[in-house]
Amino acid sequence: MDLELRHLRIVRAVADAGSVSKAASLLGLAQPALTAQLKRIERLLGGTLFERDRHGARPTRLGELVLARARVLLPAAKELQEEAVRFAHAPSPGFRIGATNGPILGGLVDRLATERKVSTYTSWSARELNGMVEMGRLDYVLTGACGDSGTPTGTLLWETISLDPVFCLVRDAHPVAREKEVELADLADEQWAVTPGDGCFADCFAMACARSGFTPGTIYETDVPTCVHLAQVGRAVVLCQATHQAAPGLTMIPLAGAPLRWRQLLGRHPTAPEAAWVVAQAKQAHMDAVRRSPVYSDWLVRNPGYGTAP
Structure with a gap:
């Protein structure tokens, strides 16, 4: 007994x-x-x-x-x-979505909210968000990984939403602001700003700089508004996703040869509701973000193989 x-x-x-x-x-x-x-x-x-x-x-x-x-x-x-x-x-809670810093969360929420209630939770830590989905506290996590890294491990089911290059933001008065694209080596003397994360992006950036023949200077790891401000006042060049919408006073420029790449990923709990539809809406939200970015749209014409996943 x-x-x-x-x-x-x-x-x-x-x-x-x-x-x-x-x-x-x-x-x-x-x-x-x-x-x-x-x-x-x-x-x-x-x-x-x-x-x-x-x-x-x-x-x-x-x-x-x-x-x-x-x-x-x-x-x-x-x-x-x-x-x-x-x-x-209780009534259906709808979609519970976690996300790191990214330009397509707003579009995804807008699309999903036409059908169901949506709640969101954001964090700089993909590991935290993945754990919350594994424990059933979230249904989906919208995050990303360096282009050459593997899919996160664990019990979640993953879909690749897009493969994007990493561009840079500079103030309009910067010497390279009128260029079609810029070599990473031409920015060797710059300070840098990037949003935080717990993946391998910092290591990948350091290796890309080493291949270009330099070691990056100060790297400010901070929130999006601070990154934007540092670029606007000329204190740093910001590394950003190609679907980013540049703030006033800033110009987004592709890095020649796409030395840094970023995969948008959507992870889900095995019991997450309407998975196929949510994945499709995430891809549509990414397409919308691309259309809003003339710089990225133009770049994609010259660089097939990137953009929204099929």
Whole structure:
């Protein structure tokens, strides 16, 4: 016989009532039946739980241990049951999407919200978001990885939404701002800004710089508004996804030869709702972002093999 919640309820009832007879009355049982059950529980737990005499029943040291656990487990079990009932009868939560910094989340939410309720959670950490999907706290995660890295490991199911080059943002007055594209080596003396992440992008950037013959200077790892500001005041060149929409005062320029590439990925829980439709909407959102970027659209004409995944 295994220990069950009903056994803990009996132990708690006897302790709260102070005697087996009073506990039996409260539980609606005959005293002999409750006494027999209590003995079976004591055999299961390996010792006496109560010292009983004409004054009532008092917990033994083992009884105190069991009671301490019971007073935690029983309310927790009740709360779990109530929460499960509420969840089962609640309206559909819709799509729960997590995302790192990226230019297509807004478009995806806009498309999904035409059919279902959408909630979002953003983080710089793809690992955090992946874990939340694995635990069932999110349905989908929109994230990315360096072009040559593998698909994330774990229990999630993954779709490639796009393969994009990494471009750079410079202020309009920058010497290269009127160029069609720029060699990475021509930016060797610059400071850099990039949004944070827990993937391999920093290492890939360092290797790309090494292949171009230089070691990058200061790299500001910060949020999007700060990256934009540093570029606008001429403090840094910003590395950005090609679908990024340049802010006023900034020009987006392709890096010659696409030395850095970025894959947009959509991961999902195995039970995520309407997976095929959500994947299709993510790809459409990416296509929309490409159409809004004349620089990227023009670049794609000259560089087939990139853009939205088929």
